[in-house]
Amino acid sequence: MKINRSNQLNFNPYKQQLQKQTEMKKAAKRSDELQISKEALKLQEKDQPNNKRAEKVQEIKKQIENGEYKMNHEVTAQKMLDFWTK
Secondary structure (H helix, E strand, O other), rough: OOOOOOOOOOOOOHHHHHHHHHHHHHHHHOOOOOOOOOOHHHHHHHHHOOOHHHHHHHHHHHHHHHHEEEEEEOHHHHHHHHHHHH
């Protein structure tokens, strides 16, 4: 009686499972990476507050705290109208 061996190439049925496990271990060792384009870096720089503007804001805050800040209501109203009409 002759027995034909079937599936001689895949003798070890657990071989594929072992290969998948080793691949998953290799993938787990990788670390995440982030790459920021030059355009994105430029946009981030634009979001940074300007030094001159920051100084002006601090000066106005000090004036408000001391009660020295005087606001011209007519100029403010005119600027609001100009903004909304454009």
